[in-house]
Amino acid sequence: MGQTRALRFGLVGIVGSLIGLSTWLGIRLYAVIHYAPVILTITGVAVVVALGLLLYVAYWLNRILNYIDMNVAFSEASLEALQKIKTAVLRMSVVLSTTLIAFYQASALSGSFGILIVGMGFVVVPFAVYVFCSVLEKLLERAIETTGL
Secondary structure, three states: OOOOHHHHHHHHHHHHHHHHHHHHHHHHHHHHOOOOHHHHHHHHHHHHHHHHHHHHHHHHHHHHHHHHHOOOOOOHHHHHHHHHHHHHHHHHHHHHHHHHHHHHHHHHHHOOOHHHHHHHHHHHHHHHHHHHHHHHHHHHHHHHHHHOO
């Protein structure tokens, strides 16, 4: 527990920040496009599902930190956890792509193209994490093969 304490605090901080950011963003989007209940419903459901997936990813990241503390980081259990994180992050990217409708609408109403860029960031960042997890998965598989665990 002592080796990864800072990482655990960082994980809690990141999850809390993302929940706060999504709440603030939802309030801002509602202020701009309050007359389109269908778009807001789709966006709200997507954000709630994405936050659930974020908590799922945080749980599995915590499990990986436990494996590091127990000195079994290069094991099949950590590989399975990484695979679960990878699929959850890909699902998060797909779910968040439905929010682009609301970002486009808000961008068109306010005349600010930056809102759409922020919306694209919400889709691209989880996909980049997915690619990073895929690379880590291959590296971990090779390390497990090499060590013979």
